[in-house]
Amino acid sequence: MQAGSNSLIPQLFILFVALGAAAFICIICFLIGILTGWHALSERFRAQSEPYGQGRCVGPFFYNVYMRYWSHYSSVIRMTAADDALYLSVIFAFRLFHPPLRIPWSEVKLGRTKYFWRQYVVLTLGDQEHIPMRISERMARKLGILDRLPN
Secondary structure: OHHHHHHHHHHHHHHHHHHHHHHHHHHHHHHHHHHHOHHHHHHHHEOOOOOOOOEEEEOOOOOOEEOHHHOEOOOOEEEEEEOOEEEEEEOHHHOOOOOOEEEEHHHEEEEEEEEOOEEEEEEEEOOOOOEEEEEEHHHHHHHOOHHHOOO
């Protein structure tokens, strides 16, 4: 009986490490969603439908996306600029606490900014939330967002 209980200890240790890692990942995803503003946006703009009309899609890979506090969402966000709204989604591996969003164009303000030597297009998301999303001009051009910018 003594030998059998000793072989159970490594299995329990592995189980506790796996559960601890899963809990840690859940906490980190939750905190990132709060910090970046994704959570605030998801309260009003959770996607309930697919993009309507013609749309252009970019991502998730090879694009830099920065949200509030210059938090980095690069290579995990897919953006679709449709006729009715801007659709945002995070790849499946990071979707926990990051539901897909549908933000109507009336709730998106566009502008430009410069950070060090790079130019960015700033999308201020939500009239109430004012969450900044900075994307490269190349990404904005592929989405057709540059056509919506005021001169």
